[in-house]
Amino acid sequence: MTSTSRAGTPAGATPAGATPDGTTPAGATPAPPVTDDDLHRWVRVAGRAPSAHNTQPWSPRVVAGTVEVAVVPDRVLAAGDPSFRDLLLSLGAWVESFAIAAAADGRGVHVEPTDRLDRLADLPVRGPADPGAPVLVLHPQAAPYPTPFTPADVRGRRTHRGHLDPAPDLRTDVPPLPAGLALLQVDDAAMRHLVRLGGAWTASRRAVAAELVRWLRLSPAHPRYARDGMTDRMLLLPSPLARLAAPLTRRPALHDAALTAAGIAGRAVEAVGRTRPLPAPPAPDEPLTGPQHLVLVARTPGVRSGTEELDARLGLPPADVVEAGRALQRTWLHAHRAGLAVAPHSEVVDSPHAVAGLRRRLGLRRTQVALAVFSVGRPTAPAPASPRLTDEPV
Ligand SMILES: Cc1cc2nc3c(=O)[nH]c(=O)nc-3n(C[C@H](O)[C@H](O)[C@H](O)COP(=O)(O)O)c2cc1C
Known part of the structure; x- marks a missing residue:
């Protein structure tokens, strides 16, 4: 296993009785031990983390003063995320x-990836988490974690799928990224083209589209409306459209017909999009007219590890992608703090045609992997909250 990391208190918030490095000075009262109640509370905050399709693929368990995190096979996107990219970013x-x-x-947290993280392909395709097979073990530490963010930020951050006005370049004051990661900007004209290609790819791959539909919750009558997945409200669907579409997610005959129609339309859009070149890039000093589009890019390690076969799907060690997910969450929380909103567009990194166009536009090297694409801007209306399995009933 490659990397472990330490996470530890917001800047300047040293716990009572502790020095900034977490040791207790002579004569001072040591910080009280971390209790299981504390860990359960931290787990509830973490439950508000974003995940692709709001699958919440994590299964945390408090064990002997640590938190063991296993993956829930039923909550892994088998068709849409075969490289486990989104699973690792969500973790x-x-x-x-x-x-x-x-x-x-x-407090701080020491993150210990287990060898199961390198063997995600051994997970069954279906079923609950295996509590005896955690992929990460989290150990509380006395040394505090320097972060500007608070649990209120984690709870208040939302994905935004509405209109976004232009905003200043997010990258000027974003928390520094770990070595090997970079945030690159893609222009609006190219992004529109790539989003269209990516969307068409999703629609035209029946298994991927069916998986998306499985995580839609288009009516409050859906039994999992307040638990997981993407609701009509989150997707900002007008009520008449949501009422019309809701049966598509529940009735097999309608569902099959809708997937067939989406496949035909998707293939047609994809065929046209693939023959068209990317629009000409804008002049370097041209101001943004829409949201900013950013791509989180990772550099693959120069020397391949002993788990070369297993790393091959993404070309990156899984623990490094978990670290990239941490950086992505910090970036999205930073946007939230700045009054900005984020709209991810994973379809651009899912579709081979869109990825190829993105790589060309950004001039990526073979050693660089695009992990996440998202738009960021000033929202013109608040975004509705998404459900979570771990939310307290209201
Ligand atoms: C790795 C990752 C990929 C995502 N990809 C998309 C996407 O392609 N399109 C989208 O609308 N939302 C995407 N999301 C956002 C999730 O749908 C969202 O986090 C989830 O529904 C919970 O909603 P919230 O972020 O408002 O809490 C992604 C989130 C993560 C962590």
């Missing part, structure tokens, strides 16, 4: 949120 966002909750109590 990273969860870990970062957990560390922010620990930081609010003046």
Whole structure:
């Protein structure tokens, strides 16, 4: 296993009785031990982390003063995320949120990836989490985690799918990224083209589209409306459209017909899009007229590890992708703090045609992997909250 990381209190918030490095000075009262109640509280905050399709693929368990995190096979997107990219990024966002909750109590977290993280392909395709097979073990630490973010930020951050006005370049004051990660900008004209290609790819791959439909919750009558997945409200669907579309997610005959129609339309759009070149790039000093589009890019390690076969799907060690997920969550929380909103567009990194166009536009090297694409801007209306399995009933 490659990397472990330490996460630890917001800047300047040293716990009572501790020095900034977490040791207790002579004569001072040591910080009280972390209790299981504390860990359960941190787990609840972490439950508000973002995940692709709001699958919440993590299964945390408090064991002997640590938190063991297993993956729930039923919550892994078998068709849409075969490289486990989104799973690993979501786990990273969860870990970062957990560390922010620990930081609010003046603590840190040591993250220990287990060898199961390198063997995600051994997971069954279906079923519940295996509690005996965690992929990460989180150990509380006395040394506090320096983060500017709070549990309120984690709870208040939302994905925004409405209109976004232009905003200043997010990258000027974003928290520094770990070595090997970069945020690159793609222009609006190219992004529109790539989003269209990516959307068409999703629609035209029946298994991927069916998986998306499985996570839609288009009516409050859906039994999992307040638990997981993407609701009509989150997707900003007008009520008449949601009422019309809701039966598509529940009645097999309608569902099959809708997937067939989406496949035909998707293939047609894809065929046209693939023959068209990317629009000409804008002049370097041309101001943004819409949201900013950013791509989180990782550099693959120069020397391949002993788990070369297993790393091959993404070309990156899984623990590094978890770290990238932590950085992504910090970036999205930073946008939230700045009054900005984020709209991810994973379809651009899912579709081979869109990825190829993106790589060309950004001039990526073979050693660089685009992990996440998202738009960021000033929202013109608030975004509705998404459900979570771990939310307290209201
Ligand atoms: C790795 C990752 C990929 C995502 N990809 C998309 C996407 O392609 N399109 C989208 O609308 N939302 C995407 N999301 C956002 C999730 O749908 C969202 O986090 C989830 O529904 C919970 O909603 P919230 O972020 O408002 O809490 C992604 C989130 C993560 C962590």
